Amino acid sequence: MATEPAAPQPSVPSLVDRYFTRWYKADVKGKPCEDHCILQHSNRICVITLAGSHPVLQSGKTIQSISYQISTNCSRLQNKVSGKFKRAVQERTV
Numbered sequence: 001m002a003t004e005p006a007a008p009q010p011s012v013p014s015l016v017d018r019y020f021t022r023w024y025k026a027d028v029k030g031k032p033c034e035d036h037c038i039l040q041h042s043n044r045i046c047v048i049t050l051a052g053s054h055p056v057l058q059s060g061k062t063i064q065s066i067s068y069q070i071s072t073n074c075s076r077l078q079n080k081v082s083g084k085f086k087r088a089v090q091e092r093t094v
Contacts, residue, residue: 024051033058 016022020039028034035051050057068076 020047026051 016039020041023038023040025036025038028036033053033055035053037049037051039047039049041047052058056063070076
């Protein structure tokens with residue numbers, strides 16, 4: 001009795017692939033290979049990440065800490081975002 005091979009299961013797209021559009025910014029601040037990936041949600045909120053070609057990811061290093069202190073008087077950790085259109089958001093261009 002011959003058996004038929006099982007049909008391949010359809011792959012489920014990841015959360016990022018389903019809900020975000022990827023944009024890439026190469027050589028940020030003029031530094032070669034300092035590439036960033038911008039994930040843009042359908043609601044227009046963006047998440048900035050390191051691109052796969054970034055030296056930190058290529059060399060296998062790990063990020064040990066992140067500072068949200070922009071200046072002595074400005075810390076991104078103090079932001080409270082709420083309400084329609086997120087009016088309290090502090091924007092920063094890349």
